[in-house]
Amino acid sequence: MSAVGPRLTPVQLTLLMCAAEALCMTGFATYTTLLPALQKQWGLSNSEAGLISGIYYAGYVAATPILTSLTDRVDARKVYLLACGLSLAGAAGFALFAGGLWSALFFQFLIGAGLGGSYMPGLKILADQLEGSVQARSVGFYTASFGIGSTLSILVCGWIGAAYGWQAAFAYGAAGPALAALLVNLMMPRGRTHATGTPVPALLDFRPVLKNRKVLPYIFGYSAHNYELFGQRSWMVAFLVFTASLQPADAPMLIGAATLAAAINLLGPVMSVSGNELAIRFGRTRVIFTFMTASGVLACVLGYTAPLPWILVFLVMCVHYGLMLGDSAALTSGAIASATPDARGATMAVYSFVGFSSAFFAPLIFGVVLDLAGGNRSVVAWGLAFTSIGIFGVLAPLARWFYLRRSTP
Amino acid sequence: MELSEGIRKIGFRRWYERQLIECHLYLISGFLCLIAVIASLEEFNLRTPTWETLVRLVTMIAGSAICLWAVKRYLVMLSVAEYAAERSVCEKCAAYGGLDLGRMAVRQAWEHAEGGESPLSPVSVRCRKCGHEWTIE
Numbered sequence: 001m002s003a004v005g006p007r008l009t010p011v012q013l014t015l016l017m018c019a020a021e022a023l024c025m026t027g028f029a030t031y032t033t034l035l036p037a038l039q040k041q042w043g044l045s046n047s048e049a050g051l052i053s054g055i056y057y058a059g060y061v062a063a064t065p066i067l068t069s070l071t072d073r074v075d076a077r078k079v080y081l082l083a084c085g086l087s088l089a090g091a092a093g094f095a096l097f098a099g100g101l102w103s104a105l106f107f108q109f110l111i112g113a114g115l116g117g118s119y120m121p122g123l124k125i126l127a128d129q130l131e132g133s134v135q136a137r138s139v140g141f142y143t144a145s146f147g148i149g150s151t152l153s154i155l156v157c158g159w160i161g162a163a164y165g166w167q168a169a170f171a172y173g174a175a176g177p178a179l180a181a182l183l184v185n186l187m188m189p190r191g192r193t194h195a196t197g198t199p200v201p202a203l204l205d206f207r208p209v210l211k212n213r214k215v216l217p218y219i220f221g222y223s224a225h226n227y228e229l230f231g232q233r234s235w236m237v238a239f240l241v242f243t244a245s246l247q248p249a250d251a252p253m254l255i256g257a258a259t260l261a262a263a264i265n266l267l268g269p270v271m272s273v274s275g276n277e278l279a280i281r282f283g284r285t286r287v288i289f290t291f292m293t294a295s296g297v298l299a300c301v302l303g304y305t306a307p308l309p310w311i312l313v314f315l316v317m318c319v320h321y322g323l324m325l326g327d328s329a330a331l332t333s334g335a336i337a338s339a340t341p342d343a344r345g346a347t348m349a350v351y352s353f354v355g356f357s358s359a360f361f362a363p364l365i366f367g368v369v370l371d372l373a374g375g376n377r378s379v380v381a382w383g384l385a386f387t388s389i390g391i392f393g394v395l396a397p398l399a400r401w402f403y404l405r406r407s408t409p
Numbered sequence: 410m411e412l413s414e415g416i417r418k419i420g421f422r423r424w425y426e427r428q429l430i431e432c433h434l435y436l437i438s439g440f441l442c443l444i445a446v447i448a449s450l451e452e453f454n455l456r457t458p459t460w461e462t463l464v465r466l467v468t469m470i471a472g473s474a475i476c477l478w479a480v481k482r483y484l485v486m487l488s489v490a491e492y493a494a495e496r497s498v499c500e501k502c503a504a505y506g507g508l509d510l511g512r513m514a515v516r517q518a519w520e521h522a523e524g525g526e527s528p529l530s531p532v533s534v535r536c537r538k539c540g541h542e543w544t545i546e
Contacts, residue, residue: 047448047465054444062437066430199505202422204429207494364447 008187010130014138016187017126018145023180024084024118025149026156027091027111027173031056031104033157034166041166042100052104057360059090059112064352065204067117068124071345073200076125076191077184080118084181087114088174095170114177119146120348125184127336127344128192133280139336140276140329144269151265194342201346209350214338217403221288222331222355224392228299229324231362231389235370236261236317239386242376243306243313253310264317268325275326276333284334289400291326296393298323303383362389412493412545413510413532421497421508421534428490432483439479446472496545499536507537 008016031038032053039049063083071079090110098104123142130138153173161169194200201208209215240257247253279287298320305313332351339347369388373381415424449468498505510533531546 045452047451050451051444051448054448055441058437058441058444061440062433065433202426202429204433205425205494207491 008189010134010138013126013129013188014141016183017122017138018141018148020180020183021119021122021142021145022149022152023176023183024087024122025115025146025153026176027087027153027170028115028150029153030091030094030157030161030166030169030173031108031111033154034161034169037161037166038104042104044101048101052101052108055105056108056112057356059109059114060116061353061356061360062109063113063116064120064356065206065349068120068349068352069203069206069346071121071124071191071348072194072343073203073345074193076121076128076345077188079121080125080184081181083114083117083121084177084184085114086110086117087177088181090114091170091173091177095167095174098170111173116352118177118180120352121345122184123332123336124345124348125188125191129189136276136280136333136337139333140273143329143332144272147265147268147272151262154262192341192344201343206346206350208340208343209347212338212340212343212347213406215335215347215351217399218331218335218338219351219354220399221292221327222335222351223358224292224396225324225327225331226355226359227362227392228295228389229328229362230359231366232299232321232324232386233265234363235366235385236264238376239303239306239382240310240313240317242382243310246307246379247310251309260314260317264314264321267318267322268328271322271325272328276329278326279330279333284330285400285403288327288330288334289396291323291330292393292396294393295320295323295326296390296396299390300387300394301383302390303381303386304379306379306382365389411530413530416508416510416532416534420506421493422506425490425494425497425506428486432486432490435479435483435486439476439483442472442476442479446476493545496543497534499539499541500543501541502536502539504536504538508534509537510534 035049035053038044039046044052063086067079067083087110090107090113093110094104094107098107123139126138126142127135156172157169160172237257240253240260244253244257275287275291298316302316302320305316308316335347335351336344365388366385370376370381370385373384375381410418410424410427412421412424415421415427419427446469449465449472453465453469454462494506497508499507531544533542533544535542
């Protein structure tokens with residue numbers, strides 16, 4: 001069955017959804033980018049500022065299971081439109097009405113909910129139109145567009161905020177989702193919904209997903225992947241700052257920690273797409289477990305490299321980040337390919353929800369380990385903290401052994 | 410809403426769906442409280458007590474308590490809903506969720522609720538398709 005629309009080729013469909021995803025994310029990093037200015041203007045304490053950052057994820061986790069599983073019942077384009085509406089309302093509301101903690105909390109929640117309701121439903125819109133290796137490849141590009149969207153959001157919001165003020169940056173954040181909703185609803189073909197004649201499962205009834213033994217390894221894998229990724233991302237700059245402090249006076253770190261972290265981040269989309277291509281060529285399971293093990297092992301030694309010359313530390317971090325992202329798109333395309341078509345939305349809801357949950361806890365656990373092991377001035381503490389995020393990767397061969405044992409009849 | 414009342418008023422499928430949505434709201438509440446606790450924990454310092462330290466302490470204690478309560482409630486409600494859903498497939502015709510209350514349901518439900526033995530009162534149900542009766546307990 002090829003459900004590709006009459007007018008658009010798979011390449012056009014993929015490009016369209018990638019562009020829509022990047023547009024949908026214009027408001028993704030507006031608050032965090034403009035945080036210093038807003039904190040000063042509103043007199044926010046660090047806790048209040050952190051609370052506004054955190055509520056974004058609450059919005060995401062609130063919306064993702066409901067809106068993503070809803071795509072099994074109604075056309076995913078309508079869900080996408082609703083989510084873009086939430087993002088638009090959040091960002092526009094922030095620009096026009098936010099004046100302190102409570103209003104900012106409310107609007108950030110809406111922006112987070114908007115992203116939660118557009119990322120996975122957008123992926124479903126795309127996946128519903130394609131199949132086989134074309135689907136797997138398009139999923140790779142779509143997931144990579146998340147990294148591009150977040151980077152663009154940081155850069156453009158920073159520029160606009162510096163030139164025209166924070167309200168203008170949020171207005172830009174509101175414009176993107178409006179354009180994305182138009183693009184998707186006018187140009188994408190209708191999404192697949194539950195087959196008529198069969199009973200529609202209850203909203204949030206994830207039993208069929210949890211009973212699907214093909215999907216579960218991908219959900220666990222994505223969870224482990226996100227745990228390592230978000231733990232590393234959150235502490236990357238702090239680790240580079242620590243590395244800079246250990247450099248000898250005659251050979252200081254020549255580039256700022258934030259710039260180096262941004263450069264490392266740029267590897268994400270490239271490695272995500274490349275890893276997915278390798279998965280198509282050499283087999284998904286093998287590639288996923290190889291990347292996962294390699295990145296886990298490297299994470300376990302990464303923290304101890306801090307006293308080495310900064311360029312070497314930077315290179316090790318690049319390799320680690322690349323290995324970490326190598327399995328990202330392959331995991332997502334695997335989950336989609338393994339899902340039963342009628343439960344694809346529910347599958348992606350569980351996949352995203354479980355993956356996000358581990359992403360939320362990873363930076364916290366990293367911080368706790370760092371503190372308990374001696375604080376951020378201790379090389380051993382950094383070593384152990386990085387080990388705490390690499391541990392699941394190190395255990396990947398064991399997981400693979402179980403996986404293969406179970407798959408063998 | 411009790412299972413028997415749910416089946417009587419809105420039908421099993423809707424009852425189940427509402428339970429799941431309610432569960433999700435509890436989970437979100439727990440998550441929001443967790444964020445509040447984490448935010449209060451940041452910069453918390455007992456060495457320099459001020460009114461702000463007190464507010465942070467109260468937020469942390471209250472937030473943790475509500476978070477634990479909400480998560481516990483989420484887990485209990487979810488397990489009850491899943492338990493009932495697993496037992497709502499007719500053994501004879503394999504139809505899922507098309508249930509009416511059986512004759513003994515109301516009396517059984519009351520008796521069990523008064524005993525306070527289980528979060529899920531046993532409910533006698535009848536399949537709408539084939540009329541087969543069984544008890545979800």
